[in-house]
Structures are given as structure tokens and as C-alpha cells.
Amino acid sequence: MEEFITLAQIDEATDAVRRRISVVPKVGMILGSGLGDLAEAVEDATIISTADIPHWPQSTVEGHKGRLVIGRLAGQCVLVMQGRIHFYEGYSMQQVTLPVRVMQRLGAKYLIVTNAAGAIHPDYLPGDLMLITDHINLVGIPGFNPLRGPNLDELGPRFPDMSEPYDRQLLNLAREIAREKQIPVREGVYAGLSGPSYESPADLRFLRVIGADAVGMSTVPEVIVAKHGGMRVLGISGITNKANLDGSAVTTHEEVLEAGRIMVPKLKAIVLGALERLSD
Ligand code: HPA
Numbered sequence: 215m216e217e218f219i220t221l222a223q224i225d226e227a228t229d230a231v232r233r234r235i236s237v238v239p240k241v242g243m244i245l246g247s248g249l250g251d252l253a254e255a256v257e258d259a260t261i262i263s264t265a266d267i268p269h270w271p272q273s274t275v276e277g278h279k280g281r282l283v284i285g286r287l288a289g290q291c292v293l294v295m296q297g298r299i300h301f302y303e304g305y306s307m308q309q310v311t312l313p314v315r316v317m318q319r320l321g322a323k324y325l326i327v328t329n330a331a332g333a334i335h336p337d338y339l340p341g342d343l344m345l346i347t348d349h350i351n352l353v354g355i356p357g358f359n360p361l362r363g364p365n366l367d368e369l370g371p372r373f374p375d376m377s378e379p380y381d382r383q384l385l386n387l388a389r390e391i392a393r394e395k396q397i398p399v400r401e402g403v404y405a406g407l408s409g410p411s412y413e414s415p416a417d418l419r420f421l422r423v424i425g426a427d428a429v430g431m432s433t434v435p436e437v438i439v440a441k442h443g444g445m446r447v448l449g450i451s452g453i454t455n456k457a458n459l460d461g462s463a464v465t466t467h468e469e470v471l472e473a474g475r476i477m478v479p480k481l482k483a484i485v486l487g488a489l490e491r492l493s494d
Pocket of ligand 1: 429
């Protein structure tokens with residue numbers, strides 16, 4: 215398996231998508247476990263199976279469909295990725311984030327990421343939405359950063375700033391929409407782990423101490439690559455389960471998928487509201 219992906223490979227993948235569409239998607243969206251239904255609302259949709267895109271890693275996880283849906287949503291041209299790729303599936307960090315590079319090369323200026331996450335914050339409950347204000351790159355700190363390896367200068371700088379991974383204006387927009395539509399939202403810090411095993415009680419107590427409010431197995435690499443590429447990011451976690459700091463309950467993928475479905479209407483309202491008001 216190739217760890218690093220070249221610009222030529224990124225552009226081959228991008229061309230395969232571009233050939234099928236006649237629009238420039240302004241917003242890329244990645245939908246997490248159980249949250250993929252949002253793609254059904256896309257109008258005039260062109261659907262591309264990711265199996266038809268060169269170099270594109272195939273999702274192996276239930277609840278992740280492996281297709282791109284390109285069309286209009288709330289008046290914006292969007293490219294929705296239904297089903298993401300995770301590091302734990304065995305792909306390299308650059309393979310995991312190839313979809314974001316393709317979005318960038320197609321011309322997308324915004325990335326909206328959603329994920330299923332476990333609550334670390336003691337007050338956060340399954341069914342809650344959490345606007346992501348910041349993240350802890352736990353997988354990247356020891357070296358699994360998607361930007362490791364030769365820097366592709368055409369795509370972004372060698373040492374990108376990460377002082378504002380989640381765009382403050384977009385965060386304010388999401389807050390405003392939640393308030394107007396009376397959708398209760400939480401806010402907090404997302405800790406990105408590799409998985410696929412869920413956390414032990416001691417792992418979870420550690421995450422609480424270091425300042426995490428929610429934990430999951432995705433998102434952080436995608437956000438780093440998007441920021442490297444100059445995209446503005448909005449991130450929303452759907453809390454699917456309560457982290458089990460005292461070892462008194464078990465977490466299952468079925469529970470995560472089911473809770474995800476319940477959150478789709480709330481998530482949809484916020485994402486559609488944000489899309490409606492995106493500036494150019
Ligand atoms: N831990 C890690 N990833 C998750 C969880 C969790 O509790 N819930 C959903 N994704």
C-alpha cells in the first residue's frame with residue numbers, strides 16, 4: 215500500500231469526478247455513521263460510485279455507502295460524500311483524506327464534516343448535537359498526520375497554521391441557526407482516536423482530563439487537510455452514546471447507527487440553514 219499520494223494521482227481522481235459533472239461544488243460534505251441520509255435531499259443529483267474513481271479507497275464499514283452525490287442543496291452546489299474512509303480500515307492517512315483533496319481540486323471552498331461521537335462531557339447525552347469548536351489530534355501527535363511526507367506545495371504550505379481549525383464565522387452561523395430554529399446544541403472539543411476498538415474506562419478518564427468533550431474515530435485528518443488546502447470548516451458531532459468512564463455499559467456499532475438516524479432531522483436543519491446563508 216502506498217502511504218503517500220502524488221498530485222498526479224489526486225488529479226486523476228479529480229478528473230474522474232469532473233468528467234461526470236458540469237458544476238463547481240462550493241461545499242464539500244462528509245457525512246458520518248448513520249448520518250448519510252442528508253444526501254437524499256440533494257436536488258438534480260449526479261451520483262458517482264467511489265469504486266469508479268481511481269485511487270479512491272473503498273469504505274468497508276456498515277453505514278457508509280461509498281458514493282458521491284453532487285447537486286444542489288439549500289441553493290448551494292454541494293458534493294456530498296456518503297460514507298467516509300477511516301484510518302482503522304487500514305488505509306494511510308493520505309488515502310483517508312484523498313476525498314478532501316479532490317474537493318479542494320474541484321474548487322470547493324467549504325467543508326462540512328459530521329461524525330458520530332461518544333460523549334466525554336458528563337452532561338452530554340445520546341441524541342445531542344455538538345458543534346465542534348476545536349479538536350485534539352491524538353492520532354497525529356505521535357506522527358500519523360496526513361501532511362507527513364513530501365509537501366505538495368501546489369496544495370498548501372509545509373507548516374500550516376492550526377489556530378482555528380473550525381471557522382469562527384461558520385461556528386457563529388451554526389449557533390445562530392440553532393437558536394432561530396430552537397434546536398438545542400452543545401459545543402466542545404472533539405478528540406480523534408484511531409479505533410476501531412472503543413475506549414477503555416481509563417482511556418476515557420484520560421480524555422476527560424485533557425479537555426475532550428466527545429470522542430470519535432474520524433474527522434481530524436480531514437479537517438487538517440482541508441485547512442492545509444485553505445478551506446473553511448464547519449464540524450458537527452452527533453452524540454450517539456455516553457462514554458463509559460466507570461466501565462458500567464458497553465458500546466456497540468448498532469447503537470451508534472441507530473442514534474445517528476435519530477439525529478438526522480436536527481442535523482439537517484442546521485446544515486441546510488448554514489448552506490442557505492453561506493457567502494461566496
Ligand atoms: N468512541 C469512539 N468513537 C465513537 C464512539 C465512542 O464512544 N461513538 C461513536 N463513535
